[in-house]
Amino acid sequence: MRIAALICFALLLFAAPAAARPTAIVAMGDSFISGEGGRWLGNGSEALGTRSGTDRAAYDCGDLGCEYDPTRVYGASEENDCHRSDVAPIESAPVAVDVKVNLACSGAKARDLWPGAEGGTGHFGEPPEVDQLAAVARRDQVRMVVVTVGANDVGFGELVAECALDWARSPEDEPETCRDEAEAEIQGALPRATRYVTAAFHGVRRTLRAAGYERSEYRLVAMGYASPFPAGSWFRYPEVGWTRLTEGGCPVWNIDADWAATGATADLGGMLKTAAAASGAEYLDLTHAFDGHQVCDRRARRVGPSGPSALTAEWFRRLSFLQGSTRESLHPNAYGQRAIGECLALLFTRPRGNYACADTPDEWLGGVHLTVLG
Numbered sequence: 001m002r003i004a005a006l007i008c009f010a011l012l013l014f015a016a017p018a019a020a021r022p023t024a025i026v027a028m029g030d031s032f033i034s035g036e037g038g039r040w041l042g043n044g045s046e047a048l049g050t051r052s053g054t055d056r057a058a059y060d061c062g063d064l065g066c067e068y069d070p071t072r073v074y075g076a077s078e079e080n081d082c083h084r085s086d087v088a089p090i091e092s093a094p095v096a097v098d099v100k101v102n103l104a105c106s107g108a109k110a111r112d113l114w115p116g117a118e119g120g121t122g123h124f125g126e127p128p129e130v131d132q133l134a135a136v137a138r139r140d141q142v143r144m145v146v147v148t149v150g151a152n153d154v155g156f157g158e159l160v161a162e163c164a165l166d167w168a169r170s171p172e173d174e175p176e177t178c179r180d181e182a183e184a185e186i187q188g189a190l191p192r193a194t195r196y197v198t199a200a201f202h203g204v205r206r207t208l209r210a211a212g213y214e215r216s217e218y219r220l221v222a223m224g225y226a227s228p229f230p231a232g233s234w235f236r237y238p239e240v241g242w243t244r245l246t247e248g249g250c251p252v253w254n255i256d257a258d259w260a261a262t263g264a265t266a267d268l269g270g271m272l273k274t275a276a277a278a279s280g281a282e283y284l285d286l287t288h289a290f291d292g293h294q295v296c297d298r299r300a301r302r303v304g305p306s307g308p309s310a311l312t313a314e315w316f317r318r319l320s321f322l323q324g325s326t327r328e329s330l331h332p333n334a335y336g337q338r339a340i341g342e343c344l345a346l347l348f349t350r351p352r353g354n355y356a357c358a359d360t361p362d363e364w365l366g367g368v369h370l371t372v373l374g
Contacts, residue, residue, distance in 0.1 A: 022098035024140035025348070027090035028113055028129045028204070029149040031083065032225055033340075034104035037331030038085025039073045039324055042303040042313030043249065043295070051323060053307035056334060070324070080124040081327065082106055087334045090146065092341035095348045097143055101136050103129045106327060109152045110196035114203050130203045137211035144219045144348060145204055146284075150271050151225060153193035154186045156264060160228075160330065163256045164319060172240045178252075179259040186267050194271045201279035215280065219352060222276035223340075224269040226286040227261040228295050228316040228330040236298035249318025249329075250296035261294075276354075284347055285356040285373060289339060290315050292361025295330065299361050310335045310364045342368040 027033050044052030049066050051058070056073050058066040070078045077084040082105035085091070090102050105112070105123045113129045114120030120128030136142065151157065163178035170176035204220060229235075232254025237243040245251040252260070265287055276283040292299040293315035300314045315336035319329045332340060342365045343357035353372060360367030 021139070021141040024099040024101055024136060024142050025090060025093070025095055025097050025144045025344075026101045026133060026136060026142055026146070027088065027104045028133065028145060028147045029104045029223075030108040030152055031104075031106035031327070031331055032151065033089055033146065033148040033223065034077075034083055034102065034106050034108075035074070035085025035088030035091070035337060036083040036106045037317040037328040037333045038083075038087045038337050039070060039328060040317050040333040041308040041335060042315075042333065043318040043320075044308075045302045045304050047322065052303040052305060054303050054313075055323070057324070068324075077105075080126070082124055082126070083325075083327065085334070085337065087337045087341075089337050089340035089344055092338045093344040093348070094341070095144075095345050099140050101140070103132045103136075104148070105129070107152060108149060110149050110193065110200045113147070113149060113200035115207065118199075118203065120203070130200070130207050133204065134207050134211060137208055137213065142208065142213070142218050144221060144344075145208075146221045146223050146344060147201065147204065147281075148223045148225065148272075149200060150193055150197045150275075151268055153196055154189040154268070154271075156186070156268065157330075159185060159264075160252075160260065163253075163260070164251045166256070167251045167253050168245065175239075175253050175255075178256050179263070182256075183259060183263055183267075186264060190267060190271060194274050197271055198275040198278045201275045201281055205279055220279065220281040221284055221344075221347065222272040222281050223284045223344075224272050224286050225265055226288075226290050226294075226332075227265045229257040229260050230291075230294040230297040231261045232257040234294075234298055235296050236301075237296055244296065245319075247302070248296040249320055251319065273354075282347075282352055283354040283373065284343065285354075286340065286343065288356065288358035289343060289368070290332070290336060291359055293335070293339075293359065295319075308335075310338075311362065315339060339365065339368055343370070346370045 041054045044054035046052045057068045060067045084102045108123045112123040122128045159182040166176040355370045
């Protein structure tokens with residue numbers, strides 16, 4: 001009887017199907033994809049209270065103002081400044097998977113994505129992102145990994161800050177512009193940055209292979225950046241005076257805005273496209289994903305007393321020193337992050353390949369669309 005029982009038990013074990021692992025999509029990289037800036041629904045014209053209804057961290061509001069708690073948006077990541085928002089692109093993407101995992105961290109560089117065994121450093125006290133991915137890959141069935149990284153490797157944020165300083169300290173009849181010097185800085189940094197970003201993508205491939213994945217079982221996507229500014233001709237505030245700073249939060253000369261919207265964005269996109277091609281990844285271009293909704297674009301407007309609307313609001317956080325964290329400045333806000341999430345959802349349903357995602361300036365998520373890149 002004992003032998004018969006053991007045989008029956010063994011047969012049941014072999015006959016039982018393995019439990020299906022939860023399906024997952026994963027975000028890796030820096031602040032552009034982590035959700036930095038997700039606290040804001042456009043840029044409000046009121047300095048206090050809910051900031052015209054734009055501040056998602058505001059609560060317990062009364063006649064004397066509001067309390068503010070950024071953890072309502074960033075959760076535990078508010079403590080270490082990774083700033084993974086609740087509407088980050090990977091979180092807001094309407095994709096039919098069981099789990100959405102955000103490993104990206106504000107301020108990360110390419111080396112923060114490398115395996116620790118290969119010199120990966122991690123960021124803000126966290127393990128390297130690809131080492132975190134290894135644990136996710138063993139637990140879940142990863143369907144897609146989306147990576148945006150490299151802007152911090154070329155110092156893009158610092159260069160834009162210098163552009164703002166140049167605008168503030170020079171008169172309109174003798175403007176001190178940043179374009180040429182900033183472009184030279186990026187060009188000097190690109191070769192090394194491209195190597196490091198490419199190494200990060202290869203690290204993702206090796207990590208998933210070690211976890212038992214074939215390339216056909218998941219998609220690896222390099223997602224590009226978008227400029228916080230439109231071309232200079234689209235600015236609704238003049239170059240002269242102080243309204244670009246005090247009202248718009250876009251203190252740059254037109255020629256420098258042109259550089260950010262075209263030259264710098266193309267430089268960063270080229271770096272990611274090179275890394276994607278070297279690792280067999282797909283590329284998603286976001287150059288035009290915010291058209292009509294960038295900071296100070298005259299097709300959008302600041303949010304007034306009537307409250308925010310995605311149709312008319314700016315989808316990037318303005319340069320701000322007095323509300324929230326300065327780290328949020330010039331990052332996609334809650335509207336922008338949801339728009340990127342829509343781009344990812346559309347990509348998830350398309351065949352593998354390289355695509356560009358764009359919006360329709362006077363529409364919301366229904367106007368987001370993909371086109372195949374040649």
